[in-house]
Amino acid sequence: MDALRRNGSLSRVEIARLSGLTPQAIRNIVDDLLQTNLIRETGRRKGFRGQPQIDIEINPDGGYSLGFHAEGGILHHVAANLGGQIIYEGRSQTIPRTEPEMLAAITEIDARSRQQLKGLSRLGVGAVFSRPSTSKWFLNEQNPAEFEAQSQALARYFEDEIVFENDANAAALAESVFGLARAGGDFLYLFVGEGVGGGIIEAGEAVRGVRGNAGEFGHILIDPNGEKCHCGNRGCLHGYLSIGGLRRKHPDASIEPNSVPDDWLDAAAAALGRALVSLENILDPQRVILGGTAPEWLLSEIVRRLSRQDFPSVRSELAEERIEISRLGSRSALLGAAALSLLNVTNPSLAKLTKQSFSLGDIAPTPRATDPRG
Ligand SMILES: [Zn+2]
Known part of the structure; x- marks a missing residue:
């Protein structure tokens, strides 16, 4: 496959x-x-x-996968067929805060999508949340009890059908199914949004580390005298490269072409260059893809300022571009949610891996008295 x-x-x-x-x-x-x-x-x-x-x-009609992405209080969902085409896009909605409300919302989404995709069998469901999997970081921006209720509802409803992933890994895997890495190969993916994250894809799989947090590139140290970061260090990459960092530094700048200050763009390019030296020397990937929820023009502008001669690494002599910009746009994590189950079917080792190792906290489908699907 x-x-x-x-x-x-x-x-x-x-x-x-x-x-x-x-x-x-x-x-x-x-x-x-x-x-x-x-x-x-x-x-x-x-x-x-x-x-x-x-x-x-x-066979594109051999089945489909349903993908959920919860971000900024909104729940998005799409379905992709086995051929990697988006065949259904559901209405986005405010994500419910309690488990019963979330179960009701999922039940309705399930019924509606089954109705729309009649005749096709579902291969699996992917759910993506925008946070590191088992870490205390970022929890002050999100109510842990709500997150628990939402993910529990998904796990209970879909049971063995569902696979969970964080947004950066999901966006990286989306490149394997829908984007630049469709032909295969190992690559690094840097996700630039409110923060900076990433994914390390080797042999078609996301390298996850012990608790699923590998690829947290945002906390690579750039300047030991830089701003204090919530991780406890100073001068982390995401302070220079993220949209959140841009807003903190220039609260009045609008994030439109030609209006982001030059000094910020230069500093972002320099920070990216420093981070690349470490990443490339350690991992020597076939390609490096830059994507995320940041607009494509902003990513291109940063990469344009990073000259090939600066920040040399083991990849400096490459003929091809050092960094490629993802074309999946801001929906990359959502597409990644749909990609998860497709990769489960087409990539034998990923299936093994997702079955045994990845869970959000300790979410395990638990037996229930009544089946909400009836
Ligand atoms: Zn940090």
């Missing part, structure tokens, strides 16, 4: 070669996947010799 997702369509022989499995094993697996409708045959291709090969591709 992963080979098909990266390559479009392939013959059985090509899949065997790419996967390293025997042609007989691939024939059996392909038969099973055809049965389940996850893949389909597209027709014969004339080879150089022997029998013409039958091409196989992922």
Whole structure:
């Protein structure tokens, strides 16, 4: 499935070669996947010799995934099909504060989306919250009891179907399904929004660390004499590069093209350059993608000011661009929520990983007396 997702369509022989499995094993697996409708045959291709090969591709209608993103008190949701196309976009709504209200809202969303997507089977559900997974940070901006109620309701309602992720990792994984990294490869993703976060994608999976917080690039130290950060250090990257940092430094500046002060842009580029030196030297990724909820023009303007000669690293001699700007825009985390279950189907190791290791706090689906789905 992963080979098909990266390559479009392939013959059985090509899949065997790419996967390293025997042609007989691939024939059996392909038969099973055809049965389940996850893949389909597209027709014969004339080879150089022997029998013409039958091409196989992922069947876009083989299923869909539902993605939720809770951000700034609003709950968004979309559905994407197995082909990586957004096929349904639900109405965004204020996120309920209590578990019963949240359950009611989810029940309605579930019913409406099933109605809209009749005939398609659901492969899974992804939920993304904009906060580090098991950390006390940022909790002063969010009521922990409400967050608990909202995530519990999702976990109880969708049970084994749901996977949770933080926004930066989700946005990074969205690049693998919808964006610049569709062809595969290891990459680093820097998420710039109110703060700065990130994701480290290796072999199609997000590296998460012990508690799911790997990729908190916003707290890379840039200047030991800089502003105090809520993490306890001084001069962290997000103070220079984030929208929140821009607002604190220039409360009157409007975040429009040509109105963000030059000195802020130069300082943001320099901070990004310093952070890149460490990130590139430690991880040597194939590509670095800059995205998030910050507007694309702002990210481009910062990257434009970062010259290739400044801040050299192991990646300095690369022919391609040092940093690429995501084209997914401000919806990247929401798209990532929908990408989670698709990757569960197409990427075998991610499925293993999400099943065993990731939870929000200690949220485990608990048995309930009555099924809200009836
Ligand atoms: Zn910090």
